[in-house]
Amino acid sequence: MEPAAAAALPASHVSAQGGHTAATAARGLRRRQYAVLALTFAAYAAFHASRKPPSIVKAVLSTDWAPFSGPSGTHHLGELDLAFLSAYAAAMFAAGHLADRADLRVLLAAAMLASAATSAALGAAYFLDIHSLAFFLAAQVASGVVQSAGWPCVVAVVGNWFGHASSRGTIMGVWTSHTSVGNIAGSFLAAAVLEFGWGWSFLVPAFFIAALGVVVLVFLVAHPSDAGLELDAMEVEMNGEGGEEVELLVEEKKEVEVDDDEFEMEMGSQLPKAIGFLEAWRLPGVAPYAFCLFFSKLVAYTFLYWLPFYIRNNAVAGQFLSHKASGILSIVFDIGGVLGGISAGYLSDAIGARAITSVLFLLLSIPALILYRAFGSISMRHNLGLMFISGYFVNGPYSLITTAVATDLGTQDAIKGNSRALATVSAIIDGTGSVGAALGPLLTGYISTRGWNSVFFMLIVSISLALVFLIRIARDEIVAKIGARH
Numbered sequence: 001m002e003p004a005a006a007a008a009l010p011a012s013h014v015s016a017q018g019g020h021t022a023a024t025a026a027r028g029l030r031r032r033q034y035a036v037l038a039l040t041f042a043a044y045a046a047f048h049a050s051r052k053p054p055s056i057v058k059a060v061l062s063t064d065w066a067p068f069s070g071p072s073g074t075h076h077l078g079e080l081d082l083a084f085l086s087a088y089a090a091a092m093f094a095a096g097h098l099a100d101r102a103d104l105r106v107l108l109a110a111a112m113l114a115s116a117a118t119s120a121a122l123g124a125a126y127f128l129d130i131h132s133l134a135f136f137l138a139a140q141v142a143s144g145v146v147q148s149a150g151w152p153c154v155v156a157v158v159g160n161w162f163g164h165a166s167s168r169g170t171i172m173g174v175w176t177s178h179t180s181v182g183n184i185a186g187s188f189l190a191a192a193v194l195e196f197g198w199g200w201s202f203l204v205p206a207f208f209i210a211a212l213g214v215v216v217l218v219f220l221v222a223h224p225s226d227a228g229l230e231l232d233a234m235e236v237e238m239n240g241e242g243g244e245e246v247e248l249l250v251e252e253k254k255e256v257e258v259d260d261d262e263f264e265m266e267m268g269s270q271l272p273k274a275i276g277f278l279e280a281w282r283l284p285g286v287a288p289y290a291f292c293l294f295f296s297k298l299v300a301y302t303f304l305y306w307l308p309f310y311i312r313n314n315a316v317a318g319q320f321l322s323h324k325a326s327g328i329l330s331i332v333f334d335i336g337g338v339l340g341g342i343s344a345g346y347l348s349d350a351i352g353a354r355a356i357t358s359v360l361f362l363l364l365s366i367p368a369l370i371l372y373r374a375f376g377s378i379s380m381r382h383n384l385g386l387m388f389i390s391g392y393f394v395n396g397p398y399s400l401i402t403t404a405v406a407t408d409l410g411t412q413d414a415i416k417g418n419s420r421a422l423a424t425v426s427a428i429i430d431g432t433g434s435v436g437a438a439l440g441p442l443l444t445g446y447i448s449t450r451g452w453n454s455v456f457f458m459l460i461v462s463i464s465l466a467l468v469f470l471i472r473i474a475r476d477e478i479v480a481k482i483g484a485r486h
Contacts, residue, residue: 032227036161037175039220040154043108045182046209047150050119052186053205054080054140055305056327057198059312065198066131076133078445081305083137085438087144089431092151096427097277099152104222108153112213114146119206126199148431151402155426160223173345176399180337180391183304187334191327280424288469289401292358293433295466296398298440299365299459303333303394305441310452317379332384336391341399343392353481354405355473358397362467365393366460373456397466402430436462 058077061068068076099107121139124130162171189208190201221227281287312326321329340361348357372386440462447454 029224029229032221032224033161035219036157036221037171039216040157041175041178041181042212043112043216043220044150044154045178045185046112046205046212047115047147048179048182049186049189050115050143050205050209051084051147051304052183053119053122053190053201054084055308055330056187056190056194056323057201058306058309059323059326060194060198062309067133074445074448076445077309078442079133080136080140081441081445082438083140084144085301085434085441087141088148089144089434089438091145091148092427092431092434093277095148096152096424096431099149099156099427100424104153104157105217105220107149108157108220109213109217111146111149111153112209112216115143115150116206116210116213118143118146119202119209123199123202123206126197126202148434151430152424152427155402157220157222159426171345173342173348173399176341176345176402177338179399180334180341180395183334183337184331187308187327187331191324194324194327277424277428280428283425285405285473286425286428288473289405290429290432292466292469293398293401293429294436295462295469296362296394296401296436297433298436298462299466300337300394300398301437302440302444302455302459303391306444306448306455307333311383314377314452316377316383329384330387332387333391334395336388337395337399340392340394340396344396344400348400351481353474353477354400355470356477358400358405359467359470359474361393361396361400362463362470365390365396366463368393369456369459369463373453398433402426402433405429 062073062077063069067073118139122136122143125135125139130136158172158175185208186205189204193200193204307330308323308327311321311329312323313320344357344361347360348354351357368386368390372383372390376383376386440459443458444455447458
């Protein structure tokens with residue numbers, strides 16, 4: 001068509017062509033977003049699957065594998081958890097700082113492959129007949145360090161693609177179920193091969209995460225700009241009911257021929273400066289949510305690392321379950337956690353209040369834990385039902401804070417939309433939570449020798465302290481809601 005003829009086309013025809021192009025671009029972007037969600041979901045589920053074997057093999061180690069089978073066996077098992085989680089927590093802060101500056105695709109894939117190596121090393125201890133506590137502790141420390149890079153990477157990638165979605169809580173609620181899905185997969189895989197020797201419980205998840213690490217390295221697109229999309233020209237808005245797009249503007253990146261020096265200068269001037277560690281701590285809301293997560297994650301990870309052991313050593317309807325059955329039965333807690341995380345995200349979007357939602361779930365988790373401890377041993381039906389409810393309320397706020405809240409805080413107006421702050425803020429919040437996660441399993445190893453009632457008391461006190469840190473933010477949200485009605 002000649003230029004003159006094109007100019008003569010009716011405006012409505014030109015508009016229709018533009019609308020068709022925009023719709024096609026929107027569908028293309030949507031497919032890319034789904035691919036990113038699926039790949040990061042699988043990646044972090046693999047991380048959690050590789051963390052699950054220690055909890056599955058605890059009961060076996062405590063009965064016939066020195067140094068965990070002696071009088072101090074449970075203490076040493078708690079020390080193993082502490083070794084992993086303390087290393088994870090300490091390295092998390094540096095990992096977030098690194099993720100804001102490194103190639104997220106390469107860093108995530110490297111962390112997955114290294115995690116596979118550390119898990120395989122623990123499994124090798126069975127076949128090589130290693131009984132040195134120092135070996136197990138060293139392997140757990142190495143595992144914690146390399147796994148710490150996983151969370152800041154996946155949160156930053158998802159934040160890059162969904163940073164402005166109005167339904168972020170729902171999106172993150174669904175996506176963050178990777179934690180529980182990974183726990184379920186890890187429990188099933190580790191328990192299924194436990195009868196062949198506990199070393200296989202580590203090797204199978206190691207192969208799983210290594211294979212996915214290669215997939216991530218080859219296929220992950222960490223940022224829209226890597227796919228030829230201008231981030232500043234992209235806005236994704238979703239309605240709250242059907243999930244259809246109501247606004248999506250995409251502009252393909254124009255290709256221009258520039259020399260390497262000019263390109264680097266241009267890109268350097270466009271990229272926002274990564275936020276400092278102390279500066280991120282001073283952002284509004286970061287510290288309260290971080291310390292709330294400290295206690296919330298203490299509770300969640302106590303169940304993650306000790307629930308199969310608890311089930312194995314507490315009779316249900318007068319009968320003790322096998323090692324394999326205890327590991328598989330613990331999956332019910334994580335199934336409740338999947339629905340709890342999704343529900344918390346959806347509710348927080350619906351009412352527009354993250355803190356109120358978190359407080360509600362924390363409050364309800366207290367009677368849930370009391371009921372599970374008091375009545376879970378009556379019958380299998382009671383045990384399954386109350387375990388599911390406990391997982392639902394315990395994992396709800398934990399999932400919400402580590403995803404939607406961290407993304408909100410990492411992209412808030414106080415930092416003028418600096419997306420490069422997201423990994424640092426996420427690492428601060430999850431890193432602080434991981435300190436609590438390290439403390440909970442360690443304390444359980446010691447307190448459980450005095451009775452499980454003492455362990456549940458510790459968990460309830462931790463939930464109460466988590467509530468304390470959110471009371472002020474929840475109050476401000478309530479005041480804002482009341483003020484908006486007048």
